[in-house]
Amino acid sequence: MTEQLPVGPGTTVTLHFSLRLEDGEEIDSNFDKDPATFTVGDGNLLPGFEKVLFGLMPGDQQEFTIPPEDGFGQHNPSNMQEMPRDQFGPDIELEEGLMLSFADAQKAELPGVVREFDDQRVLIDFNHPLAGRDILFKVAVLNVEPAQVH
Known part of the structure; x- marks a missing residue:
């Protein structure tokens, strides 16, 4: 043993x-x-x-x-980003909680979650969902x- x-x-x-x-x-x-x-x-x-x-x-x-x-990690407010609505193609049906994939400056994949949106802007949360x-x-x-x- x-x-x-x-x-x-x-x-x-x-x-x-x-x-x-x-x-x-x-x-x-x-x-x-x-x-x-x-x-x-x-x-x-x-x-x-x-x-x-x-x-x-x-x-x-x-x-x-x-x-x-x-x-x-803690939820970091600076990981919330507002983007113009027109950056999202007309074929993307936005809804709160929708996870989208973005490319960061190094072209690495970065997941972001739609928190809120209107006709002008979209608020994306890049915090880890469990932050x-x-x-x-x-x-x-x-x-x-x-x-x-x-």
Whole structure:
């Protein structure tokens, strides 16, 4: 029997997880699917989510509340942008909550959500949809092993 490792830097972790809002709305879950595997620090998990897992052992199940500063950030008013209505083609049917894709200065894709609009202007929110929200992060750790160094 090999000694069990706790989650920490230099480990690869296999787990089931779910993300919910405080009102119980589920955002993501793989409890009914294959588990996820990631290596601590590889960028697949936000650092604030990784940090709470440190010290957990295979078989552990826990639920954490991740505050915005450790999750998807605070809502930033400067990420709200007003654009002229005529920048949106006549074939685009605008509605509040509609997610559109924009290109930033580096031509990278940037999602934005229509918050409000009228005949003259459109207000687009470029904040992450979960910015400013506490996230309930539930995990079931299945396996922890030393990360394979390439």
